[in-house]
Amino acid sequence: xxxxxxxxxxxxxxxxxxxxxxxxxxxxxxxxxxxxxxxxxxxxxxxxxxxxxxxxxxxxxxxxxxxxxxxxxxxxxxxxxxxxxxxxxxxxxxxxxxxxxxxxxxxxxxxxxxxxxxxxxxxxxxxxxxxxxxxxxxxxxxxxxxxxxxxxxxxxxxxxxxxxxxxxxxxxxxxxxxxxxxxxxxxxxxxxxxxxxxxxxxxxxxxxxxxxxxxxxxxxxxxxxxxxxxxxxxxxxxxxxxxxxxxxxxx
Amino acid sequence: xxxxxxxxxxxxxxxxxxxxxxxxxxxxxxxxxxxxxxxxxxxxxxxxxxxxxxxxxxxxxxxxxxxxxxxxxxxxxxxxxxxxxxxxxxxxxxx
Amino acid sequence: xxxxxxxxxxxxxxxxxxxxxxxxxxxxxxxxxxxxxxxxxxxxxxxxxxxxxxxxxxxxxxxxxxxxxxxxxxxxxxxxxxxxxxxxxxxxxxxxxxxxxxxxxxxxxxxxxxxxxxxxxxxxxxxxxxxxxxxxxxxxxxxxxxxxxxxxxxxxxxxxxxxxxxxxxxxxxxxxxxxxxxxxxxxxxxxxxxxxxxxxxxxxxxxxxxxxxxxxxxxxxxxxxxxxxxxxxxxxxxxxxxxxxxxxxxxxxxxxxxxxxxxxxxxxxxxxxxxxxxxxxxxxxxxxxxxxxxxxxxxxxxxxxxxxxxxxxxxxxxxxxxxxxxxxxxxxxxxx
Numbered sequence: 001x002x003x004x005x006x007x008x009x010x011x012x013x014x015x016x017x018x019x020x021x022x023x024x025x026x027x028x029x030x031x032x033x034x035x036x037x038x039x040x041x042x043x044x045x046x047x048x049x050x051x052x053x054x055x056x057x058x059x060x061x062x063x064x065x066x067x068x069x070x071x072x073x074x075x076x077x078x079x080x081x082x083x084x085x086x087x088x089x090x091x092x093x094x095x096x097x098x099x100x101x102x103x104x105x106x107x108x109x110x111x112x113x114x115x116x117x118x119x120x121x122x123x124x125x126x127x128x129x130x131x132x133x134x135x136x137x138x139x140x141x142x143x144x145x146x147x148x149x150x151x152x153x154x155x156x157x158x159x160x161x162x163x164x165x166x167x168x169x170x171x172x173x174x175x176x177x178x179x180x181x182x183x184x185x186x187x188x189x190x191x192x193x194x195x196x197x198x199x200x201x202x203x204x205x206x207x208x209x210x211x212x213x214x215x216x217x218x219x220x221x222x223x224x225x226x227x228x229x230x231x232x233x234x235x236x237x238x239x240x241x242x243x244x245x246x247x248x249x250x251x
Numbered sequence: 252x253x254x255x256x257x258x259x260x261x262x263x264x265x266x267x268x269x270x271x272x273x274x275x276x277x278x279x280x281x282x283x284x285x286x287x288x289x290x291x292x293x294x295x296x297x298x299x300x301x302x303x304x305x306x307x308x309x310x311x312x313x314x315x316x317x318x319x320x321x322x323x324x325x326x327x328x329x330x331x332x333x334x335x336x337x338x339x340x341x342x343x344x345x346x
Numbered sequence: 347x348x349x350x351x352x353x354x355x356x357x358x359x360x361x362x363x364x365x366x367x368x369x370x371x372x373x374x375x376x377x378x379x380x381x382x383x384x385x386x387x388x389x390x391x392x393x394x395x396x397x398x399x400x401x402x403x404x405x406x407x408x409x410x411x412x413x414x415x416x417x418x419x420x421x422x423x424x425x426x427x428x429x430x431x432x433x434x435x436x437x438x439x440x441x442x443x444x445x446x447x448x449x450x451x452x453x454x455x456x457x458x459x460x461x462x463x464x465x466x467x468x469x470x471x472x473x474x475x476x477x478x479x480x481x482x483x484x485x486x487x488x489x490x491x492x493x494x495x496x497x498x499x500x501x502x503x504x505x506x507x508x509x510x511x512x513x514x515x516x517x518x519x520x521x522x523x524x525x526x527x528x529x530x531x532x533x534x535x536x537x538x539x540x541x542x543x544x545x546x547x548x549x550x551x552x553x554x555x556x557x558x559x560x561x562x563x564x565x566x567x568x569x570x571x572x573x574x575x576x577x578x579x580x581x582x583x584x585x586x587x588x589x590x591x592x593x594x595x596x597x598x599x600x601x602x603x604x605x606x607x608x609x610x611x612x613x614x615x616x617x618x619x620x621x622x623x624x625x626x627x628x629x630x631x632x633x634x635x636x637x638x639x640x641x642x643x644x645x646x647x648x649x650x651x652x653x654x655x656x657x658x659x660x661x662x663x664x665x666x667x668x669x670x671x672x673x674x675x676x677x678x679x680x681x682x
Contacts, residue, residue, distance in 0.1 A: 018430075022425060025424045025425060025433070025437055026424075026425060028417060028424055028437065028440055028441075029417040029418045029440075029652065029653075029656065030652070030655075030656040030659075031656065031660065032656070032657075032659065032660025032661075032663035032664060033279070033663070033664055034279075034414070034444060034447060034448050034451070035278055035280065035289040035292065035293060035448070037441070037444040038289075038293050038441055038444055038445055039289070041437055041438070041441035041444070042292050042441070044437060045434055045437055045438060045441070048430060048433060048434045049434065051430065052431075052434075055430075069429045069430060072430055073428070073429075093659075093660065094663075138288075142284060143667075145670070146281070146285075146666060146667045146670040146671075147663065147666045147667065149673070150665070150666025150667060150668075150669040150670045151662070151669045153662045153666070154662055154663070154666025154669070155666075157662065239425060239426065241426055242426055242427075243428055246428075246544065246546060246547065249543050249544050249546075250539060250542070250543055251428040251429045251486075251536075251539055251540075251543075255462075255664075255668070256461070256462045257664065257667070257668060259455065275521075276448075276449055276452050276521070277452040277455070278448070279461060281664075281667040281670065281671040282667075282670075282671040282674065285667065293445055293448060296441075296445075297525075315391070316389070316391050316392050316393070317393075
């Protein structure tokens with residue numbers, strides 16, 4: 001019998017991948033250079049793939065007969081468990097790569113900690129996803145450095161992106177009951193424990209990019225608890241539209 | 252003149268160990284690490300490779316097509332370089 | 347490729363050839379003609395008539411522009427794809443189209459022009475792209491119809507190009523064709539699912555077919571009798587099958603496919619002509635075709651505006667990366 005905390009934990013991972021994959025797919029046809037069109041699509045495809053595996057797994061854990069699409073397209077907004085960071089609009093390319101970078105560093109720390117999970121399916125997904133995430137991190141880090149330490153304009157835009165997104169990273173590590181229960185059961189790692197690894201990955205790159213690291217504030221987003229920003233509603237309305245308009249139809 | 256365009260890089264991919272790197276196209280990138288990533292994203296989506304080389308296009312030196320006759324024709328009449336030139340008795344022809 | 351004339355100081359073999367004497371030019375022309383006659387390839391550094399070079403640049407870049415602009419009508423439905431599997435498939439397909447544009451720009455660059463120049467010509471309205479992409483994708487079924495009919499038509503055109511006389515273009519087309527085969531299949535598969543679904547889904551497919559059929563037939567270009575470039579292109583081994591022949595081949599193949607789907611092609615005069623061994627079809631509205639080609643189609647302005655915006659919005663990104671690389675080159679030694 002799967003605990004509610006176990007299911008919730010997997011949904012957080014699934015929804016992070018789902019929502020960020022959706023955001024990245026919005027860049028199609030609008031990337032700054034042709035090579036990057038293909039690169040961003042590769043990242044989006046990886047994330048959509050991860051979300052499919054994780055949502056299918058969540059569906060099995062839930063044992064209520066819901067498959068990956070029913071979970072992706074038919075939940076109400078407050079039932080999504082993604083970090084607020086990934087639902088924010090893409091903004092300019094600078095904001096997109098900084099967001100990708102901050103999130104990929106987090107995902108890598110997470111995937112590195114999960115192969116030891118007693119949930120064997122989750123462990124397997126983590127091992128496969130780690131390779132993809134390593135590439136996402138490398139790719140976005142290269143951009144962060146080049147644009148941070150490029151022209152005055154690119155530096156200003158990147159600094160502005162970091163300043164805007166940084167407060168949303170506090171949510172990565174806030175303690176909560178789901179994490180404690182899951183960690184105690186050996187099913188997963190408490191996200192708060194990932195902070196040192198995340199900082200070790202992120203801070204040196206920001207320094208190399210000549211970008212200032214913002215101070216911590218009291219701001220806490222809470223998408224992973226189901227309380228989202230105003231942005232998620234619009235994203236889901238677009239994403240879910242066809243399924244809602246044709247209930248029960250096959251595609 | 253100040254170059255505003257990203258340099259052109261030629262891409263060579265080894266599809267699996269034991270084979271040579273083969274030319275498969277080009278990408279534009281600002282520097283070598285980005286060129287390698289671009290090559291990976293553009294040319295290996297269907298598992299086409301285990302190794303990538305990128306070379307800036309202006310670093311490639313090519314033979315002059317006008318010189319084709321003197322560069323390549325002289326090899327035509329030296330058929331004694333090929334094993335098939337030599338007729339041996341059947342008993343030892345497996346050499 | 348093989349040294350761009352852009353920033354290399356000394357006189358390149360191509361330069362020497364361009365200032366050749368009349369006698370030398372005649373010899374080069376004879377060699378060029380002989381190569382074409384025996385079905386040999388022309389490669390990047392070989393001598394070629396200026397008109398051949400210019401025609402290729404125009405044709406290859408138009409093809410490249412079409413792939414890039416073509417990402418927009420299909421990209422329009424990625425965020426609304428009705429299942430995760432369909433979302434991934436569509437994203438991969440549109441990504442392929444970006445890739446095809448890239449391979450084709452690369453092939454054009456071997457002829458002595460830069461990708462940026464070509465893109466600037468497109469944005470300035472000086473270059474053309476396939477008229478089909480100036481139509482809107484109004485429903486999810488449009489995505490299936492584009493795969494089935496638009497990619498189907500494109501494949502008919504592209505396969506002969508794998509044998510075109512210019513090596514880099516032919517090789518790019520081989521790569522494109524390998525990837526293209528899944529594009530048509532996924533479109534047909536998408537439509538099959540809809541046709542086996544609800545009444546609303548079936549109507550969606552019929553409506554999309556009605557809107558796209560005639561514009562797709564126009565993709566093959568004007569009738570041979572009205573076609574400007576056909577004859578010379580055929581002589582040069584760039585265009586191997588005529589517009590009308592390709593169009594006929596396409597119609598003949600599609601009729602059976604439409605039957606399998608259970609959808610009606612919106613041409614009441616479409617019928618099998620036993621004597622000809624082909625399907626007879628109705629008249630194409632060439633007025634609509636020229637309107638669209640001349641910029642007055644449903645989406646011409648939006649398509650170009652979106653591409654221009656993406657390019658302009660991305661200027662700081664391209665400049666930033668270039669500035670970084672110049673800073674690194676200026677440093678004598680740097681730890682990796």
